[in-house]
Every structure is written in structure tokens, then in C-alpha cells.
Amino acid sequence: MPVDKEHLLVSSAPQAARSRLPPLPRYTPDLITSRREETIQQERYEVVVVGAGPAGILLTCLLARYGLRDENSLLCIDLKSGTLGSGHADALQPRTLEVLKSMGLADAIINEGFQCWERSAWDPSPGNEEKIEQGYVKPVLDSTAGYRYPFVLLMHQGRTEQMLEADLLRYSKHGVQRETKLIDVGIDEHGDKEFPVKCVIETADDEQGGTQTRTVRCKHVVGADGAHSTVRRCMQLDLVGDSLGYMWGVVDLVLDTDFPDIRRFSSVRSAGGSVLVIPREQIPATGEYLSRLYIQIPGEVALDMSVEEARAKRSEITLESLLETAGRVFRPFSIKQKQGTAVEWWAIYHIGQRMTKDFIVRDSTGLPRVFLVGDACHTHSPKAGQGMNVSMMDSYNLAWKLAYSIHGLTPTPLLETYETERRAVARQLLDADKVFSTAISQPIASTQESGDVQGSLSKQLDGILSALAGFISGCGIQYPENALVELPAIHGTDTDPLCGILHPGTRVANVKLKRYVDGAPRDLQDSRTGFPSTGRFRILVLTSTDFLAPLGISSSTLNTIGGTLIPSFPPSLIEQVILYPGLCVCRHFRWEDLPRTVKVYSEMRLFDGSGSDLAQGEDAYTRFGVAPDRGAMAVVRPDGYVGIVAELGDVARVESYLARFVKR
Template identity: 50%
Template sequence: MLDLLLARYGLSDESLLCIDTKPSTLKSGQADGIQPRTLEVFKTLGISDEIENEACQMWQFAFWNPSPDKEKIIERTAVMPEVIPPARFGYEATIHQGRIERIMETDLLRYSKRGVLRNTRLVDVVIDENGDAEFPVVVTMNTNGTERTVRTKYLVGADGAHSVVRQSLGLKLEGESLDHIWGVVDLVADTNFPDIRRRCGIHSPAGSVMVIPRERIATGEYLTRLYVHVPEIVSPGDDQLPAKTTESKSEDARQRRTKITLGGILKQAADAMQPYYIRPKDGAIDWWAAYQIGQRVLPEFIVKDSKNAARVFIVGDACHTHSPKAGQGMNVSMMDSYNLAWKLIYQINGLAPTSTPDNPTPLLNTYQTERHEIAQQLIEFDRKFSTMFSGQMGATEGLTQEEFQQAFKLNNGFTSGCGVEYPENILVVRDSNPSLNPVQGTDYLSGILRPGRRLLNIKLLRHADGGQRDLHDGKIQVVIWLIRFRAFQLTNDTDTPSTGRFRILCLTSQDLLDREGVSAKALERMAILIANFPASTIEQIVLHPRLHRFFEWGDIPDCVKQTSEMRFYDGSALVDAYSIYGVDPAHGALAVIRPDGYVGVVAQLGDVKQVEEYLRACIRTIL
């Protein structure tokens, strides 16, 4: 993900190297779920079509629990939407991780001749400023038995739970490791279980199973993934390890995991799903594994040099580990990279804000501020979710069916990725004075604008050609960053693609046709403001509310056609954008959207100065 983004932002093979120990993309196993927010990001990259068309779409979550009727044993107690918050994609997609890798690698080859350098093992990483202070990170690697050393300005360790980057730099994960042991198996299922094509949480007297429907395979049949709790493997009274544990898991847990067999997992699943039967069809097993649930997080996601400049970044499983059942691992990991990539490109191209001797990389430091917060939330959520799911419903001190369902509902904003909220920093500025906030309402999951949250996709009607647009769509043809304050050029048919640009969302008010009104003056000042920054680093999207009469280009400020001709929309024709975003059409509002699609600041329509102050803290100006 990171390699693809940086290549699309213009880093050439001479400047960018991605190595992988594997000889090819994954062939089986590992992650399988793509959350709605991740799909939104893929849409902005123009790489979501195959997933949309061929993945299994999970629209509902069914809850199965012990039945008061002893003959039934278990019964369906509730069915909920898989995705509760409003989202462009109202489902979670399941498709093999290897296909996701292949989609990305195929797109990467449009920008890189080399692509991923495979069969290459990382041997060691050190920071050595004496040899070359500008390129202080020294990386030793081995490709097909040939060892070599390179120097780089920045290194990103996306190398998994057993990260060599992390270990080389002496970093340690901290947290608790629960001894709930689970088996996972991908199979073509022969079953009479009625909800095999829904995501299910099954709690029965015999144990717990999670059912994940998977995509159709080459034979025309459909895969199913089962997560199976193996309760007899867990020693009573020994379900936690001390906090701040070391890298290695307990030897006892490792020994117990080795006793788990495929046959044991399948028998446990069959017992838990009685009176229904489930078995591999014609013995078709695609992949299976056993694992111990562990929730751990790295205290520092960034390693700095002696001048306090960020040099090494840890992303994904290398800095946070957790159970796979909530479908967060691959998604949160890719969002780490999505958060980091544009910040790196701004720093590399000299577009980052002015630094100080004490803080030479302020933009890069926000990666730690924002993603560590999300990792902590993920660990806390996963600990509760895993404990709930590993328990037995109806036990004396267990969780009730209603409590589990309510927990699923409350946490859906987080698990879908749609409710992620970054804390305040230079990139997330919230007004402490409520009277100055042009946005009303607090239902942020439903789209109310809030700094630190994603901009909700909406459908808009374009003034120039009557085109109906989804704000998030992306079809990028070519992206070229030119070093040192030059523009990056692209051709696209979209409005908020992942091109590394900031966007000013201008929701004009009902006075748009008044040449002396607040809207007209704000638009004119905005055109001047944008010219103060490096070309093409900022775009403007203009919306207008329902107006009292029809109008032509000549009725509004000339700068709208000059700067936003194909990004000027009717905000009321298809949906009520103003109501969704919490903006009064009589007053309007300004919002700056970061390159990763999150709201950075919201200001009153006439307060262009606040927008300017925010942008100057994020981007180096040319004036």
C-alpha cells in the first residue's frame, strides 16, 4: 500500500525501494476482509472494481445463541446490518489477501518498472549519521543469497508481527497476551446451517464459532472461513500474561497451539453448530492455522536521529497485534500507510511546513500522534471483543446475548473504519468557541463535519455538465510530482482522488448571487489564498444550496469558473448536502479536507483567515 502510494505520488525506482521476503503474492490464508472505509480509499485510487465485482459482500451479521428449546440447541436471536454508519459501501467485502496484493502490484507496475523486489530478506537496520547525515539509515539486505547495504533518508518497517526492523532498533511491543486459543479454517462447506452465507457469531453450549462467508473460487463454489474457539486447550486461571510482556509468546501457549489439529478444529466447529452439520465438501480445505489472541502495541511508531528528525516508521502488524475476528488487521495496517504516505511525500519534496531546530519534522511527527491513538483504541476494542467472543453466553458471569449485540452495534463505527477520529494536532484543529462553529449537530458518524473525521461521500449534481458525481470516486491516469515546489500533474475524472492534495470544501450560502455577499467575497479571497501555495497542492470544491432562481456562470464570481469549473455543484439537487454536513444554508461554511480524506478544520464562510492559518501550518508557502 505504501509503495503504491509513493510511486503514484511520483517517487521513481531510483528513490523508492520495496522489498519482500516472499517470492510472490500470498496463495492462501491470512486476511480476508475489506472494511467500508478501506473500500472508499480503494475507490479514490481507482482500484476497487475487482473487489466490488468479485468479493463476497457481507451485508448482515446473524447472532446465534443457546435456545431454551433443548432440541434446537441453538437458534438465531438477531440479525443486524454488517455496516451501521452511512458509507459509500454498506457492506464488508471478503476476498483473499493475495488478490488484494495482486491488484496493488498490478497498479504499481504502471508507475514502477521494478515493482516489488521479492526474495529479499532484511538482515539489519542501524542509524549511522557519521557516514552520511542526510542518508543516515543503513539497511542490510539479502537477495537470493547476495548481501548488500544501502543508505536511505527514510525507512518504513511494514514487516509484520515479527518485524526485523523493530527488533534491529531494539523496539518492543507492550501489552497483554490472552491465552484464548483459536483455530481458523478456509473450506468449501457442505452444511445445512441456514446462515452459512451471512457473517455469524455462534455461541452454543459446546463453544463459539464465527462464520465468515468468502468469495467464489475457480470451481464455481464458495469458500467459508470458520474461526473456532478451542476451549479445552486453555488452562483455567491462566488466561493472561503480565503487561509489558517480551516479544516471545509464552512457551506454554506455544506448546498448546501445536496440539491443535485440523481434525480437532473441524470437530469443535461441528459440535458448536449442532443440530446442524458442517464438513468440508469433498475434503476441500484451502488453508488452516491455530493462533493465540494477543493484544500488543508499540509505544513509539517513529525512530528519530540525533537531531530529532523522524527517520524510521513502523506500520501495520509490526506496531500493533490483535485478533483477526473483527476484520481489522489488514485494514488498519493499510490505513497506517495511507496516513503516512502523503506526509512523507510532502517532506521529501520540500512542501512540509517550516521546521524548528527542536522539531525538524513536524508533519511527519503527526503519524505517531494520529495512528498510535487509533492503535490504542484498536487494542482496547479487540481485548473486549475477543474476551466477549471467547466466553459463553448465559454463564453465571458471562455476557448476555443482548450485551454482545449492543457491543457489536456500538463498536461498528470503529470496526467499519467510518468512525475513526484523530486527536487534535497541527493537522486537526477544532474551534474551542462553540459560537464560532458553523456546523450544528453531533452525529458525526452520519456525516456532520468534524475535524479529525473522514469526509462522508455524497452524490452531487455538477453545474457545468449536469453530471451526477460521487465525491469519493477516483480514476487516476498519471501522477507526477516535480521536486521542490513544483506542481504534480495528472489527468482524472474525479473530485477527491488520492493524489496528495489538500481540498477546500466551500459550502456557499444562499447569498451566492449577491456580488457583495459573504459567499462572493469568500470565493474571491480563496482564489488569492490558493495562489500563495505551491501550484496544484490545493484544490477547491464549491457547493451551493437551493437558490431562489436559476443562474448562469455570469451571475457568480468569475473565480469559480476559473478555479473550480468541474468541481462546482448543486448541493441540494440529489441529496441535501448541507443537512448531511450540518451546515445552515443561510450561513454556509468552509472546510479543509486533508490529502487522506479527513477534515482538518472547519471555519465560518467568511473566515478565510482561519483557513489560511491552518494551511500555512500544513504546507510551506511560496510567498
């Protein structure tokens, strides 16, 4: 269409910025603004993140989204020159995908990765333990449990890091400062009380060809620097736990095999040992599909083995010996490296479970200053696909609490709850890993019962995976009662986190809804719908069947929330999401039929919760365990977890909860 005359009313310059989410409001002095009036003798930041693996890059990305600018407020350093090219973690569990979806990042990752929907078990053939036969094929996750993503996504860690770093660069000018090593970190309150954490870092000097050492100060430092964490060492914290007497190898390669379940998550056990098969993503350049093999190394390892002895033991193991062991386990099937391809990565590790006593180090006043996330504070075997996921969820829990504290948005110390909530999860992680690793590693002879080798092995593993499904998926994590989790819940008797019942300490399950304003089908968890990762608290209101009654409890509740509660807090910090039950006996309604504040605060967050008009719709009231004739309210924290559940109409309880954590 030809244009004869055009009026450009909005400058094109900020178009790129318009896609960025708004930062959280700030009530403390802007560090950058305050520095314009003073001469700074030393480099200072509000948060320094050490390590740009999945936990570190996610934390940095979230802090940048929440408004910490990298000019002088946020610094992320990493020893590596770039993201990982291959190896290490490879699984993204359903809860992690939910979080990435709430950030608007999941679709690209899901499209590129390999979706693993089924698992199988192979056991020794009866009468011939040297050969294997299939024990079962089952879904990876129970499709009736309400998972939004009922599969595990397989893709190498480096690609996840790349996608997160690309998003970080939308909010950050500098991104990750690479080829930078942390030399030392400590709390030095005498040097600068406002910035008491002192970090000595060493950066590659491209011009001189050497290194440059400098000292920076910060309010908080986060150790996301892995199992050999320098932050943890400088804080004199030790990883404490147990080692099992087993050693495993891991290999990423393209396979030439007639094993029928090579594209399923498979456990394979025979007299020759144990192997776990992890199907992996496609290599774009060649069209080939990767596979990962976890291969048990024959023989037990002495639990009191010294570091030198362990290193010598590992040096005896070669890639060829690993693949030979795998070949024996898979008989009568053939399995070998495909000719003309290269092994992408391989490694050897002991099975063990360790964690630190503390995830937080405090200054002399008791204020948390140093935090550990991910492998820096808990390590375990990689077989259940938990390392990257639990580590990233550590960061997801910590990020908003750090932002609220730094921005002066909370009157209550929130940072202590990071350790309370995530240490409980880490303890579960180590316990779950020990159970699973022991079951898959123990010799065939120790599992035989009444000659029923096949039945005992398959049933044992199936029972363990089924029992751990809620934890492994991340969707069944339940935080203990603490300052941010207020019990009891008032609705629903089933407290299984996987069932989706609104219950304090559990994440809000996804529900497919119909949006009132445009009739569009929407998902509650999506980045542009109900619960995006923007750092805001939400009040989820499930109105009752009196939704359209002007003098009903629903209207009274909405009037109070919109009329007095939300306006009493900082602008944009408290959002409202409204669901209404099926109104099959009612006429169509208009905005004027509802309290005026509904359109003001929830125009794009008002949903039909019955799911009756959607092809794959769900009844949200059934999912959340709320009776339509009673309704309910829930305060949802910025990390998507329920903080409190209240009776519809009990706005005072909701307001009291929010006032404890959000500054008025």
C-alpha cells in the same frame, strides 16, 4: 467510417502515461538528476519500505503516485516470492473501500469480493445447551448512518495485494523487489548525514543459485513487515500488552452444510464452544464459495505459558480436531468439508492485544527516520476484521506526510503527527478487540443471567457490535487535536463522526451531488471528482444562499480564494471544491454570473449540493450540518480528513492553516 486523410497531432507513445495521475511538485533536488553529476559508491534511496503486505504495498503505491521514483528514490522489499495465495486477512471495511474508490481501485475489488450485508447470532437452545437456535438477523451496518458502502467486503488478502501491485506497476518500473530479506537496519549518521538509515539486505541470486548481501542507505525506512518485524527488533522496540486465556483456530474451506446462515457473518455459541462464520468470495475456477470458520479451541490457556509450551500446545491441535469441534458447536445442523475440495488454509493463534510504545524512531536531531505501520506496531485477534484495514490506514496517513517532507512541500514538521494520530487509533483497536474477543470467547456458564441464556448472549454481542460499528467500519475514526487538526468546529453540535457533520479530525463523508458543468450525478469521494488520492489539499466551500449575489459573502469568499489564496501556493497543490445550496427561486445561471476564478479553479468541481435533481441525491448541507443561509468552509487534508472548519468569509483563517503546512 473510412478515413481519407488523418493528422496525428499527439504522439501515441505517451498514451499509457496519460492515465497516470500527476505527481506532486518537488522543491528539493531530484535525487536522480543530482546523481548524474557524481559517482555513487553506495546504493541510496529516499524511502525503503520493508514488507509488501497490504500496508507496505499501499504505502509504496501511494508514494509512487505522489512522485517518488523507484530508480533511486523508492525501494520496497519483501521476503516472499509473490503475493499471498490464500489465508490471512479477508475483510475490507467501508472506510478502506472509500479510500480505494478515491484511488480508482474499488470497483474491481467490489465486483470480485463477497459483499456481506447481514449478521446473525445463534445461541444455546433454552433447556438444551448442546443445540443452537437463531437469536437475530440484522444488517452488518446501520443503513441510516450514512455509509457509502453499508457492507463488509470479503476477499482474501493476496487478491487485494495483487490489485494494489498492479496499480503500483503503472507508476513504477520495478515494483516490489521480492525474495529479499532485511538482515539489519540502524541509524548511522556518521556514515552519511543525508541518508542516515543503513539497511543490510539479502537478495536471492538467480544466476549463482545463492544469495547476495548488500548495504543500502536511505532517508527513511518503514517497517511494514508484520508481527515478527525485523525493523521493530532492530530498533529495540517491544510489543507490550496482554494475552487472554483463549486459543482459536481458523480454517478456509468449501463447506457442505445445512446451516441456514452460512452466507452471513454469524456468531454461533453452544456448550460445545464458539464459532464465527465469515462468508468468503467465489472460487472462479470451480464456482464454489469459500467460508472461513474461526473455531474456539476447548479449554483455557495459561497466561504465563512459555513460547515452548505454547508451541507444544498448538502442535496437539489438528485440522480434524478443529472441524470436529465445529461440528459439535453447530448441532443440530451438519457442517463439514465438501467432498472433493481441499482446505485452502488453516492456522492456530492465541488471543492477545499488544502494541509498541513508539511508532517512530528519531535521529539525534529529533527528525523521524524509522516508522512502524500495521502489525509491526500493533497486534490483536483477527475476528473483527480490523488488521488489514487499520494497517492500510496507517499507511494512508503516513504516505502524504512522507511525500511532503521529502519533496520540500512543507515548512512544518508533519511526520510527528503520524504517531500522534495513529497511535490513538491503535489504542482504540486493542481496546475494541479485547471487548469483542472476551465476549465471544467466555464460557457459556459465565454469561448466564437468571436462566436467560439466549437473551444475554445475543444482546451482549449485539450491543458490543453496535457500539463498535463506527470504529470497526473505519468511518467513525476521529483524530485527536494536534498540529493538523484545529478545533473548535463552528458548525453542527453533533460530533459523532458517523453522522457526517463537518468536524475537524473526521473524514469527509461521501455525498451524491449534481455537477454543474454537465449535469452528471457524481460522488464527492470519487477518484475523478472532489477528493481523489493525489496528495493535494482541498478547500471545500459550501456557499450560502447569496451564491449569485455579486456583492454577497459567497462571491467575496470565492474571489479571495481564487484571486489571492490559491495563486500564493505552489501550482496544483491547493484545489477548490464548491457546493451551492438549492436555488429553487433563482433562474439558471451561467459562468459569467459567477466570479471569474470559479471556472478557472473549479470548472469540474462545482456542484449543486441540494440533491433535489437526483434520484438518490442527498442534501449536502444537511449531511455536513451547515445552514444554507450561512455556508462554511473546510480544509480537507490529502488523506480526506478535515483539518479545520471556518466561517464563510474567514479566508484568513483558512490561509493561515494552509501556510503552516504548505510551502509558498
